[in-house]
Amino acid sequence: MKELEGLQHRLIEMLAALQTFTNEHGLTFFLVGGSALGAYRHQGFIPWDDDVDIAMMRSDFEKLEACMQKQDNRLGEFVYSPVENHIIPEAPIGYLYDTKHIAHGYENTAKIDIHPIDGVPENGFLRKVQMISALIYYLSEYRNPVKNKGKKIRNISKVILAVTPDFMFDLYMRMTKKIFTSWSDKDSKHICSLFGVAGYKTEVMPRSYLMPLKESPFEGKTFLVPGDTHDYLARLYGDYEKLPPEEERYPRHDIYMMYQE
Template structure:
């Protein structure tokens, strides 16, 4: 198992380096997040049992990436993937996937999509000041998550899972679901980066969605060593990590030291 995880990590690192170089060339800002962020600080690289990497991007850069990648990246090697009207990846964010590998998640086992190993990308959005507007933004974010991902959520609690099951049964039509999630997405991302003082992550866990962060924490990057490579983090990474995980330098119990993805098939040599 350790050898498989290390091979996954090596492939993820190759993708991260290519992605970093691409973003620097095209003036796009990103930062490691999730387990990769903890790993960068605590282990100077991957958490030993982690099998993936995630990055944040300011919304404007996140949207620009979709256009620039298709024009200038090596798309035969790394494909930009994001749910649209015709293809559903059952993930709310975008990803860059290695076309020369196979990593099939259980939630997508029946989908005719690119099943390559993924570098996951999530936007950071502007957060409104007023309580009402913030509640409305969170409402639209939940609606977006429901109708974009179109699978029962693993990280938003039992109540949300029950609500999702009910909504899917009431609105089974894919075209209607698409219309709803596109409208909700437009509403939740309407607070522009240069007009706000706080930012938020609207894609991911329920806990993360509810948090607000000073924009200043995300306006600048700091570079750290990650597996011997210079990789950017958000300037306010310490405050962010403590808010999400508390004492993030402390190792979790042994029973929790396992990869989070539920893969049904992995092949690091073939598409």
């Protein structure tokens, strides 16, 4: 889509800057979600896509946050929004924002979503413990009802918010993070993007779907993607080769209008 070209070009500049930074610090990120699907199907953006999703294993993600903090959460023309000190209240993942149009608000500028990937226990009961602790962490950090997780989860989150005193949220965050990050992202047979939009049960998958990572062309550059592309995309999207109906092929945000020449 012609009107998205300016925004997508800026997002590639942001990805390239982040790639240089992570390489310098011995860290690794890879394309996930719709960006991984775009790399496979279009060797770049899905034509109507207006954002970028990447992921890092939890151990690298925590190092990224520490490295960013040392440089005041700045990366050239871009600014990093750490999980527990968000510029805009969002899901508990990292965000890299463009500063080009921040006069119009951070919600109206290009951003990259950075998802931490955690190890998952094999025991069914412990998986419920991990899922619930991640939900409580989400609520404690975001302080708003959970979105995109279904009506039942949203209603439960409203109740938790209603009965929890404000001073308890910081304690909840410390306790629950220790719980849901207890399983190694290197040694666990299964991994999960705990705050991914597909939900816990879908996001849990064999670590072998991701590792080892492989290179893929993306808008004339090269980035890493899940190694078992087929199983990874099928897990998230089912028949990922099939394009959505034409009426669904449109950008989900209006920020691209800021980047039109």
